[in-house]
Structure formats: C-alpha cells, structure tokens
Amino acid sequence: MEQIDDQQIKADDRRYVLHSWSKQKAIHPSIIKKAEGIFFWDDSGKKFYDMSAQLVYLNVGHNHPKLMEEFKHIGDIPFASPGFATASTAELARKIIEVAPKNMAKVFFANGGADSNDHAIKIARMVTGRYKIFSRYRSYHGATFGAGNLSGENRRFAVEPGLPGFIKFETPHLYHEKIDFESEEAASDFYLDRLEHQILYEGPESIAAIFMETIPGSNGVLIPPKGYMEGVRALCTKYGILMICDEVMSGFGRTGKMFAVDHFNLEPDMMTFAKGVTCGYNPLGGVIVSSSIADYFDDHVLLTGLTYSGHTVSTQIGCATLDIYKNEHLVEHAAEMGHVLAERLEQLMRFASVGEVRHLGLFAAVELVKDKQTKEPLMGYGKDYGKDTEGLMKKFVGLLMEQGFYTYSHDSHVMIAPPLIISEQQIHEAMDLFELALIKFEKELFSDHPVVAK
Numbered sequence: 001m002e003q004i005d006d007q008q009i010k011a012d013d014r015r016y017v018l019h020s021w022s023k024q025k026a027i028h029p030s031i032i033k034k035a036e037g038i039f040f041w042d043d044s045g046k047k048f049y050d051m052s053a054q055l056v057y058l059n060v061g062h063n064h065p066k067l068m069e070e071f072k073h074i075g076d077i078p079f080a081s082p083g084f085a086t087a088s089t090a091e092l093a094r095k096i097i098e099v100a101p102k103n104m105a106k107v108f109f110a111n112g113g114a115d116s117n118d119h120a121i122k123i124a125r126m127v128t129g130r131y132k133i134f135s136r137y138r139s140y141h142g143a144t145f146g147a148g149n150l151s152g153e154n155r156r157f158a159v160e161p162g163l164p165g166f167i168k169f170e171t172p173h174l175y176h177e178k179i180d181f182e183s184e185e186a187a188s189d190f191y192l193d194r195l196e197h198q199i200l201y202e203g204p205e206s207i208a209a210i211f212m213e214t215i216p217g218s219n220g221v222l223i224p225p226k227g228y229m230e231g232v233r234a235l236c237t238k239y240g241i242l243m244i245c246d247e248v249m250s251g252f253g254r255t256g257k258m259f260a261v262d263h264f265n266l267e268p269d270m271m272t273f274a275k276g277v278t279c280g281y282n283p284l285g286g287v288i289v290s291s292s293i294a295d296y297f298d299d300h301v302l303l304t305g306l307t308y309s310g311h312t313v314s315t316q317i318g319c320a321t322l323d324i325y326k327n328e329h330l331v332e333h334a335a336e337m338g339h340v341l342a343e344r345l346e347q348l349m350r351f352a353s354v355g356e357v358r359h360l361g362l363f364a365a366v367e368l369v370k371d372k373q374t375k376e377p378l379m380g381y382g383k384d385y386g387k388d389t390e391g392l393m394k395k396f397v398g399l400l401m402e403q404g405f406y407t408y409s410h411d412s413h414v415m416i417a418p419p420l421i422i423s424e425q426q427i428h429e430a431m432d433l434f435e436l437a438l439i440k441f442e443k444e445l446f447s448d449h450p451v452v453a454k
C-alpha cells in the first residue's frame, strides 16, 4: 500500500468513501492508529476503551497474537471454490456443530450476517414450501434486501414497500409495556397469545418461519421474559413453522454462554451467525441447520450459493478463533465478567436519566429517559439517522467519547458489549468513565433535579 499521512487519508476518505447509515457531511471519521486488547488509539493519540468491541464483533479483542500469527499461515491452504472440500471449511463446520445445540447438524457458510439471514429465508421456503416469514418490530437482521425486509426497526425503511409475505410482530419490551404484569411468565403468556392469534390470522399453512434475534441486540438488548422463547418454540412445532434464531450478535460467548439460545434450552431449526465466528478478523457468516433440514437436502437441491461460501482465509481464521474461545475459556470468563458489569450497571439506576439497564453476560444496554416517572425516552423511537432533532443521544455519546469510552447508541439506549477478554479492573475503569459522562450530561440536562449522590 502507498504510505500516506493521516491528513491525506482523511481527505481521500472524505472525497472517495461512502460511510454507512450517515449523512456524509455530518460525520468526521477519525483513524484508528493502534489497537491492543480492549483499547484503541485514534490519530490524535487519544486512548479509548472499546466498550462495544467495534460493532459487537471483536470478542477476542484487538490484535490477538494467536490470530495475527494465523494470518502468517494464510496461503498454506490453496484457494478453492465452494464445490471443493477444504481442510479449514470442514474443520470449522465440525467445530461449530460441536458447540451448537444438540439437534444441529450442518453449516452453510456465507460472508456476513445479512446474507446469512437471506440464505436462511430461502432455506426455510425450500424446506417448507411455504412463503411467509414472521419477524419482529424491534429487530435488526442486516442491510441486504432480504434481511432488510426481515428487520423491524427503521433501518428497514430503505427497502420499503418491501417484499410480500414478511409479517412483523411485537417484541416483548416490558419496560415500555402499559400492562403491569404480575410476573414474567404472565407477560410471556400475553405476548404468546397475541402471536398465536397473528399466526392464525395469517394462515399457519403459509408461514415458513418465525425469525428472531434470540436477544435483540442493537434494538436494546431486550431479554425475553421467562418462558417466552420456549413458548415460541412450542407454537412453531404446533403449526409446522421453522424457528430461526439470529445469533449474529448474541452468539459466540457474548451472553456468557456459547449461544444465547443456550440460556433457554432451545433447539431452533436454524441459527444464523457471523461477527464472533472470526471476530471480524476476516468476514464470515453462516447458517447452522438441524439434522432434519440437513437430511432434506440429501435428496433435494440446495438452491443457493455464493462464490465465497466457506472462503479459505475466513474459515482458517474461524478455526483459530474457535480455538481461542476454548483454550482461553472466554465464554466462562464472559459469564464471570458479566456479573461484575451487572453490578456496575445496576448502580447506574441512581441517575435521573437512566430508565432501565438490561444485561446478560457481556451484552448490555443502558436506556436513557428524560423523565424516570413517565419513562419518556431521551429520543423518540425511530429518530436515529438524522432525525434526532434535539441531538441528546448524540450529545451523550459525544461525552462518552470525550471520556475515552467508545460505543454506539440506537434509539435511546447505549450499547455496552466490550471484548470478552475484558478484566474486572478494566470494567470498573470503563464504568467510572461512563458515570463521569452521565454526571456531566445530567448537569446540563437536569440542572433542576441533579444526580442522586453515591
């Protein structure tokens, strides 16, 4: 590559690069100059705690020595198109099946999260002969046309009016629910009853799949109430509908178990994955299918494919990544660190602007409100992407960045999902920074009813 200085990189970036989900004039991307573990340094020399693991994918942290070493072996395995068997693809598929729920049998490899979801939609339609796909409003499944139609939140608007047969249903979000349920189980009953009605209204014989992020991630880490996921599984079985869990963000240790479905003893019919399988060191995603779906394709053509399905470099990095999870006990570590983070998050409830904290393992969100009593969100639903006229969320994320706490927000919540290698001390250091940003924020926003003291 050419050696060009930072100013030139920024000038070329401004002139030639289109950045996602942004008005180009409104953004001023900095450059990551150096990165190590949970930290990175930008071009001004400022150090950041990477508290969202970039886009919730760098589970092993930046610059992991084992993965950097693995790159030196790229080329040992010859490049081969998907029609060939390759050592890395076969090994990675085996390793994934070994850690997936018991009923899972085979893996179809794709390039990332969105296209994996597209392939899962196609597989569900092929296997069932049905065409309707249910998914949820508070969800994000990716930016391709298929995954865009699956997604329920406002990033789907770019694909509207969209494809026929994509039906949305409600995600349980008890914090904003008007009904005061006596228990989580009662809430689950309520939502499951609504879902069953919707299935009946749509005609179960036309519904191929119910697609859900096991725990919706960028829509606020919405942990399902007790019994809900098991209830959806039961409805799927009752009506012959496939249950597909999108584990793109929640998979590979993020929640303190290998997959989020493991918290609910669930055996979905398919699971999609991406991010954590290579931790973004090379793009890779895929669909894990149950043994009955795998068997189906013994005698039926799998009418889908990609030039880079099972790309040699990505699957090689994937194998090395899965070894790191195992050898460094990262999933167990995430569960342990999850308790430390949980304690710090619960302490945030003393702040006037913190409405709710939600967390499981190292997967967390802090929901900010203008008023704790009314739960009025800091920013109305769907006001991301240039519509946040008050700019309050942008302001808060700016204050976090000022403190050296890097993350991103969506709607009125801030994501907290650091690399799984984070230590107890680093969690405390980072959460101290988060609190400092909150104090500054509330001094301006809530000057009439300031922060409750420690």
Ligand SMILES: Cc1ncc(COP(=O)(O)O)c(C=O)c1O
Residues within 6 Å of the ligand: 055, 112, 113, 114, 115, 117, 140, 141, 142, 143, 213, 217, 218, 246, 247, 248, 249, 250, 274, 275
């Ligand atoms: C749950 C979920 N599914 C799918 C995707 C899309 O993945 P990708 O950006 O790799 O296409 C994302 C991205 O954040 C995601 O969080």
